[in-house]
Amino acid sequence: MSERFTTVVIGGGQAGLAMGYHLARLNRPFVILDEHAAAGDSWRARWDSLRLFTPARYDALPGSRFPAPQWSFPSREEFADYLGRYGEEFGLPVRHNVRVTGLRHDSHAFVIDAGGRRFEADNVVVASGWDRKPRIPAFAGQLSPAIRQLTAGSYRSPRDLAPGPVLVVGAGNSGADIALELASTRTTYLSGRHPGEIPWRVDATAARPLTLAVFFAFSHILTLGTPAGRKARPRVLSHSGSLVRVKNRDLVRAGVVRVARTEGTKDGLPLLAGGRTLEVANVIWCTGFTPDLDWIHLPVMGADGQPAQDRGVATSQPGLYFLGATFQHSLASSMVHGVGRDAEFIAGRIAAAAAPAAAAGSSTAAPDAVRPEGSTAPQ
Structure with a gap:
C-alpha cells in the first residue's frame, strides 16, 4: 500500500x-x-x-x-x-x-x-x-594510518583527537571555528586560502548599520538577477564564503599557524604548496560538502x-x-x-x-x- x-x-x-x-x-x-x-x-x-x-x-x-x-x-x-x-x-x-x-x-x-x-x-x-557528503581529496587515503582524520561533519570536540598537532584543511567559517577552538590545547595549523572576511565585529553596536547593509546585500544585491550576483556566484560555489563571526586576528591571537594550501602527501605526511610537509597527529577536513x-x-x-x-x-x-x-x-x-x-x-x-x-x-x-x-x- x-x-x-x-x-x-x-x-x-x-x-x-x-x-x-x-x-x-x-x-x-x-x-x-x-x-x-x-x-x-x-x-x-x-x-x-x-x-x-x-x-x-x-x-x-x-x-x-x-x-x-x-x-x-x-x-x-x-x-x-x-x-x-x-x-x-x-x-x-x-x-x-x-x-x-x-x-x-x-x-x-x-x-x-x-x-x-x-x-x-x-x-x-x-x-x-x-x-x-564531506568533500575530501583523493590523496587523503595516502596519509599515514597513524594520522587521525576527521571532517567538519564528524568532529565533535578536542577529545576526538589523538595527542599532538592538528592540521585543519579549509579556512572558511567551519575551519576557522574549529581551528580557534583547538588552538588552546595544541599546535594548530590552518591550511587554505583566506576567503576574506567582514572586517568588523558584526555584533558591535557601532557597526550594526554596516552589518545590516551587508546582510541586505546577501539577500537582495548578490542574486542571480543582478550582474554583481552572477559574477560572485561561481566564486562562492568553488570556494567558501567570507568569514563572518571569527576574524583572522582572532586566529592569530589564539596562536593558529596559517600555512599554504594542502596539495598532496609525501612519506605519509600532508604536503603543502611549496614542498613543505607537516608532522601532525590529526587532520580535520573542512573542505566543504556535496x-x-x-x-x-x-x-x-x-x-x-x-x-x-x-x-x-x-x-x-x-x-x-x-x-x-x-x-x-x-x-x-x-x-x-x-x-x-x-x-x-x-x-x-x-x-x-x-x-x-x-x-x-x-x-x-x-x-x-x-x-x-x-x-x-x-x-
Whole structure:
C-alpha cells in the first residue's frame, strides 16, 4: 500500500520547515518526511561548541523570531530547539524517522520509497540538505594510518583527537571555528586560502548599520538577477564564503599557524604548496560538502553532477523542486534567513501549477475521484 499526497517535502530541517510554512499559508496540502527522530537533530550531530556564525536576528524562519538577543550568536542546541518549537507553533505535518531511499516517477506520479514504506505525490520538494557528503581529496587515503582524520561533519570536540598537532584543511567559517577552538590545547595549523572576511565585529553596536547593509546585500544585491550576483556566484560555489563571526586576528591571537594550501602527501605526511610537509597527529577536513542525491532516480542532474534547476525548479521534471542549495537565488539562499524567500517562491509555483488542474478537475472529475490527503492507494 502507498500513501498519496499532493506535495511531499523531503527533509525536516530549516529548509523543509520554511517550505511547509509557505505551503500552509497558501492552503496547499503537504507532508514533510524527515529521517531524524526529532526536529533539529541534524544540528545536534554537529560539533559541541558550534555557534551560528550569523546573529540571532538572521536566524529566524518565516513568520517567527528567534528567541534570543538579536545580536547574540545561538548555539547548536538553541537552534535545534528552535526548529522543534517552530514546527509545533505552526502545526506543520512532519513525520519523523522516515528515511527516503528512492525517488522516481511512474508516469502518473512521483513515487517515494522510504524503507518498507511508499508514498506518491504530484509534487516533491527536495530539502534534505546540501551538506551531506564531506568533500575530501583523493590523496587523503595516502596519509599515514597513524594520522587521525576527521571532517567538519564528524568532529565533535578536542577529545576526538589523538595527542599532538592538528592540521585543519579549509579556512572558511567551519575551519576557522574549529581551528580557534583547538588552538588552546595544541599546535594548530590552518591550511587554505583566506576567503576574506567582514572586517568588523558584526555584533558591535557601532557597526550594526554596516552589518545590516551587508546582510541586505546577501539577500537582495548578490542574486542571480543582478550582474554583481552572477559574477560572485561561481566564486562562492568553488570556494567558501567570507568569514563572518571569527576574524583572522582572532586566529592569530589564539596562536593558529596559517600555512599554504594542502596539495598532496609525501612519506605519509600532508604536503603543502611549496614542498613543505607537516608532522601532525590529526587532520580535520573542512573542505566543504556535496549533496547526497544518489537516491534520486530521475534524469535531472546536469553535467556538473548537480540538479539542473532554475531557482529551485527542476528544468526537466515538472513537479520537482530543490530547496536550500548554495546560491540557489542569492548568497543568502543556504543561510537560515534566506531560505524562506526561496521557499515562498517555490510554494507560489506549486500553487500556480495546481490552479489550472483544480479548475479542470472541478468540472470533469467524478466525486469519487477526489481522494483525501494522506489516504491510501493500491500499490
